[in-house]
Amino acid sequence: MAARQEIVLSGARVLRRQVDRRNRWSDLTLWTGVVIVVVLVLAGLLAGPISPFAPNTQHLTEAFQSPSGTHLFGTDAFGRDVFSRVLHALWVDIQLGLVATYVPLVLGMVLGAVAGYFRGWRESLIMRLVDVTIALPFIVLILAIVAIVGPGLSGVYIGEIAVSWALYARITRAEMLVLRERQFIVAAEALGYSTPRILFKHALPHLVRPNLVFSMADIVLNILVLASLSFLGVGVQPPMAELGAIVADGQQYLLSSWWITTLPGLVLVILGAGFSLIGDALADRFGRRLELPR
């Protein structure tokens, strides 16, 4: 009897350790991501006070200096301090990443929830619109919108918002289809609550998670789209600092002055990695927190 209990307990301890290890790993992922993102956001927000040089002031005599104590990331073709430009670029990118992700998230969730809850013509209308939006290549569609609105940050904002709501709508509708037949939603209907109340109070908490996980990947995607567009010359316009634009500036000097392109590119990668790590950890927590290791 006692021996048997001992076996059970030791088995439980092993299990506990495995679960703990898994949770610690997930914690580590989350906090690494959070630290990266927080540091970069603060650096971006405080770019004015902390950057050693003005981002757009040219010192033609100091062009193409390699990284040093004075110019951490070196200087570019116009003698501008790349580190200062990167600091100023950070918030431009992060802000776009956040706005171009969470405005469509809200938009897509509302439309997706309506489509999934009501079915019928509302669903057909919304989902066909989603199909059309998703069918067109992302960058091409944004390029088209930028071409209409004109190059610059506002064109990118409009373009990204017009495109990325569709995936949130699709995710949310799929969740809503499952949810609307769940008993507690039927129970809420049976209690005579209004439709907005059912959608926003009862359904919403169950719809947020998958969207939140996806949004972390989406922020990265949206920032990269802005960088790509700037690299192509239709995003932010010179002399405004933006990571993709800085990378594009240095591109023709890549072999002689590698730092102009490489170091800002690296910052972009780290920023993306930060958001991705948070996304991974959230997916882990929301989806598989209590799943036992095999």
Place this chain on the structure above:
Amino acid sequence: MSALEQSGGAQEQAVGRPEARGAGTHEPGAGAPALLELRDLTVAFPTRTGFAVAVNGVSLTVAPGQVTGIVGESGSGKTMICRAILGLIPWPGAIVGGEIRWRGRDLVGASASEMRRVRGREVAMIFQDPSSALDPVFTIGNQITEPLRVHLGRSRAAAEKEAIELLARVGIPSPRERFNAYPHQLSGGMRQRAMIAIAISCKPGLVLADEPTTSLDVTIQDQILGLLAELRDEYGMSMVLVSHDLGVVAQNTDSVAVMYSGSIVETAPTSAVFAATRHPYTAALIEALPSIHVREPRVALKPIPGQPPALDALPPGCPFAPRCRYTTEACQSVDMTRVAVGPEHETACPFAEQVMVGA
């Protein structure tokens, strides 16, 4: 089955139903106007090939203060009747015919906002599985106060006080602590009690209990049914008790409707259903039921051969005909209109009196 030979006079006596719980002062259908009356209710779902008729011309009356049982196997349309009463037929199904008269007005044509006024306030529903019918992300307290605040306009504090009283009333120990508990922190029986507290919170005139005890073990089942009977007497509510368990229905209802393939095949005062069965399907159900009263040793249970028909390919006439032991050619032209065979006793089988009495 000697009981089958009982005459109409014997049925009348049996109406008193001494074995039923909480019968109290209620005299079954003593001329009282119907609280709820279904007339030819038909619910259908479009399918690839046509229509699946989930509820097929059902007529049923629920008198004030009465418990009406609906029995039938899975897929016979019991739950769909409840959802139809609340106007909650799942998409793409719809009520395609008939009337639902609630206190005299027809709910079938009612607008969405009219239906919302009925739901929760006048007609409440108790679901089969309380662990999925309670929202896992809100506390029990939150879910009980919500109807009080939304429908009765109670303040937060008043609603909380009332909710705790309700929790105590449905037999949840230390209700003040349970108020802040999440559904997963309660046992199955406690969850069903909480569900009942939510359903009765606005003192509805009718409670639709859809298999309220199916997910619970037998002892808890008994407690929950006892609680429902007490509440019914206390609040003067009517109840529709849906179950596939003949034992539950026998002990807890005043009258019974037996369903098969979307149709009601027999309605009768509860005792008459068992004592003077007048439909071959009901008889077959009763014979398929194990009993602890061993009347004669080694009575084998009689299964009903075959399967219920597909709802989108119902046979002509009586849907039970293909499985019925008395079936004849004539069964294919039966139109399922119920005929009276005793006081408040109706059967959809026009041959029942010939084939079953003295069988």
